[in-house]
Amino acid sequence: MGTYILRRLLGMIPMLFAITVFVFLMMHAAPGNAIESMLNPRIKDMAALQAQLIHQNGLDKPLPVQYVDWLGNFIRGDWGYSFAQGVPVRQLVLPALGNTLILAALAEVFILLIGVPLGIWQARRPYSLFDTSTSIVNIILFSIPYYIIAIFLIYFLAIKLHVFPSQNAVGTGPQAGSIVDHLYHALLPALSIALASSAVYSRYTRGSMLDVSRRDFTRTARAKGLTEGVVFRKHVFRNGMIPIVTQLGFDIGSLAGGAVILEGLFAYQGMGYITLQAATQRDYNVIMATSLIIAIGVLLGNLIADILYAVVDPRIRYQ
Amino acid sequence: MSEPLLSIRDLKTYFISKDTEVHAVDGIDIDVLKGQIVCIVGESGSGKSMTSLSIMRLVPKPRGKIISGEIVLDGINLLELSENQMTEVRGNEISMIFQEPMTALNPVLTIGDQITEVLLRHRKMNRKDALARAIEMLKFVGVPRADQIVREYPHQLSGGLRQRVMIAMAMVCEPKLLIADEPTTALDVTIQAQVLDLMRKMRSDFGTAIILITHDLGVVADMADHVVVMYAGQVVESANADDLFEEPKHPYTKALLQSIPSIEKDLDVLYSIPGTVPDAAAFPVGCRFAERCPVAQESCSQRMPTLREISTNHFVRCDLL
């Protein structure tokens, strides 16, 4: 297993390389550049200043050289300078990554506490009143986009009841609040993700459990005289969780990439938020760094999914 | 004659949905004596598998339903037991093995786990004793390396071994009755021979009665003490195996026996039964075989024949005899 993980980690390198090249080329194919967009067009002698800045930042070198320079610096830990924010990229990105991870972890906790148990409970007594009623609520919840759920949460919890802050959740940098403060501010966006995802997960869990409960080995378990409770806990549950656990792995990866829209909506300073900001301001160094980190998140998520799969299903063995 | 171990009377199992009512099992009577091997033989759709699931009360819910009848095991009508009491019977007094040993075993639990859980449920043993008993049982059914195999998973075994594991699991509480639903259909001929031999050994060593469900008359001839032939949800003939193979009475049984090619001699033409089995959602009023029967009379399709005893312990559902 150890060598398998190592091999998979090494296997990510070409993919990450391809991603950085792609983002790099895309940004240089764009009309205009960051320097241009950050300068006030009313400045006297703008052309000269611009040329000077371009030269200082190495933007007049040939593209491959620029790329190699960037890559070399990145690996050494120098992620460049954010033109728009006036701070080193690392100073911007690392706290944002932390914030996003908190958000993702919180959302996953909610999914595990709400979505999965709900699905299991529905599958335990399919077609019962509880199952049908919650299933209807589910499909409606499933159809409401998460940002609309978020707006409603803001409306009720923040505006009407004043239980939660709705804006400017966390400051970045040294003045960032305590961990409790973080959690408090992350709660509303996490809840929005969780409500939307829980609907997906409970549908998925219910389907998976029902599918397993119709399989031959479940019939065997019943034929052995096991009580319905044991049949479910030991046979249905363990098999039914296999696809769920795998899906959770994938989602950890993509959630870590930031729930862009929600971070934007809540002004929650995570990866999604700063990427959004960087995109508006064409802050290329920031975009390069965040897209690379997000891609690493996705790839690690896939790896986690594969590992979890092997853990829960003995038929899967990786060498 | 001794009291039967299992006695099924007028059992009806239907599948009911919004606009159809499928009569999978439509009023059957079967007796199984202690230590006897009874083969239920029939083609697909004859209701033979549903009969076995009905005995276990494992008919697929929510649509499948036992409508009426009684299933008496050792003086107790299983259909009157509560669901809880029924779990005491399953795996303990009656156990069951299935056609596909691959899908019938849980892929994420070890072989040991799956056998010991039967003992933990019915014998109140501790884990260590249960595991020892499981290994002993695996050795008994001829599984090599039994003490290692208890730690392995089903996918690591071959088809033949999996079926042996299934048998060990079913026999570990020494049930009075073993129901085997097409236990060798998914296996190769040489492996089939091994499994059938093992089942015979179970009968002689434990005195377990066996209901063997199959479509293969070769297996029936090899194994059965008593044969029940099913057609379209009903028993059409029920007889001692020697009698049935020597003197089949029902036109369906006769036709079936003549439709099978032989390994031992070259036949010129096979008999072939025309047409197909009637739709179980809309059975004809009269004899269900009348439409395909070579000797059918007009009256056959008007009145349903009853199952009559035409000689000692030989029952036939045909009015022409």
Add this chain to the structure above:
Amino acid sequence: MSLNSVFADSIEKNSTRRRTKSPNRLAFERFMHNKLALISVIILLLITVMSIAAPLITHQSAWQTSLMQTDLPPSSTHLLGTDSEGIDLFARDLYGGRADLLIGFVDTIITMAIGIVLGGLAGYYSGWVDAVVMRICDFMFNFPFILLIIVIVAIFNVSNIWILILVMGFTSWPGITRLVRGLFLTIRESEYVLAAQISGASVWRIIFKHLLPNSLGPLVVNATLLMAGMIGAEAALAVVGFGVKPPSPSWGNILAGALNFLTLQTEPWVWVPPAALITLTILCINFIGDGLRDAFDPSFEK
């Protein structure tokens, strides 16, 4: 003319009398028995017709700003009031549907087309074609879909709705491609495809006569999911300022315009209607999708 010919003639003439039904026809009939799905179809059609026929329903303009009439509450002239620039909100909600439905519809077609062609080739040929297509899919999967669109829209300064549609369509195909590939790989192994190959059928015949018709169920179901997703995505983009650019109305950008403390608190008529319309549209499409799945795959118990 042979006897058979005569016979065949009468068959062709009488074929309608025989009650034979194709599997697709049966699926259609099952769908028509699903009340929830039918109601959803009707509501969705109603929403579509209302946004197309918007000029017939309201005389108000969805673009005309009026500095004298900003932030008005609902009244008989402005059924849902006006926004901060004095544009009639009822008209904006009606016209806004055009953008969302257009994006949903066109992008579903673009995505399905790319997905079917690429996934189909990968699934049919396997080998290196498959490897290349799947690597590209893997590559695309590393970018969260919404984020990728945002970056592209920002870098290339997209403001035209058609270019937005293209960007969305050309970034969302990997999912469907994988689905089609998986379906094709499975069906390709079936004996009837083998029989067709033995008959000498060409690749295109096998794809269009065998693989595609038998993938129809899952494809149609996924097309509905995709359409719901696309409509949701436009609004999501608009919320953070990367969707359809005002003054062109879209449900998303009407919603986005209301996202400040004051409007949320005091003017629900601004943001509730677009939010409700987005949700209702997606809900209807999802119910239709559920209905289609049950219709194509009746073994899937509800």
Add this chain to the structure above:
Amino acid sequence: MTDHLLEVKELKKYFPITAGVMKRTVGHVKAVDGVSFFVDPGETLGIVGESGCGKSTTGRMIMRVLDSTAGSIYFDGENITRLHGRKLRRIRTKFQMVFQDPYASLNPKMTIREVISEPLVVNKMLSGRQVVDRVATLLETVGLRPDDMMRYPHEFSGGQRQRIGIARALTLNPKLVVADEAVSALDVSIQSQILNLMVDLKHQFNLSYIFISHNLAVVRHISDRVGVMYLGHMVEISPKTDLYDNPLHPYTQALLSAALEPKRKGQRQRMILRGDVPSPANPPAGCPFHTRCPQAIEQCRTQRPVLQQVRPAHFVACHLY
């Protein structure tokens, strides 16, 4: 060349086993490992063997839907082993295939007319009215009604679907039909209908069959000569009566001994093989059967026996002869 309709020489199929990211080949599954035989015009060659013996792979290589690793296939004296494109399409009209699963072998979205006429349409052999005529004739030939052509596969029973499959195989007037487990999925009564149909058609159209099956009785019934395969090798091949009455290879003997005839015989001595078939990814050296053979001698472990004639037209690959 000879006047055999089909001749197969030293045919091999190795499937690579790959591992790792780079898909390195780490071994081969030797599904078929050097098989030679021939089929004469109007003759039926049966091929029997247990699952994994390579019989289906052989059939598919002959049909040229699977490329062989080595060896050659001659059809009507022409080497078709490496034909492709138009030439292959032309020759392929002369050999067709009937499949196992009557439910998976017909495209559910096509009418019966489209299914049966597909070979005509893709080869542009007939058009319009003629196609309809041909399909009607074929449906009558296989015992269905011509007006069934407007219906869809889901409206037919398993047996009827198999008839449709046979009609499709006959569309182009082939000389050779490869039937891969063509009756294995059918009930006994339907199985005999289809076997009789196939025998009739053979005489009517002077067809040759390669009849692949695991069912020894069925193979005996329909074949003129029978080949027995084990682990990718042809271990014995002979005219059927000789093979069934005087089997030479210990594997054939075991197979016949394990097969069950629907007849009561009392307790009989059966030869039951120990263990399972070895994996074709790692076949034993020497004779592939030596691991299970009760008569194995030292030579069997090291040296692979070749197929040689022991009695007139009776070939066996065994060191005992």
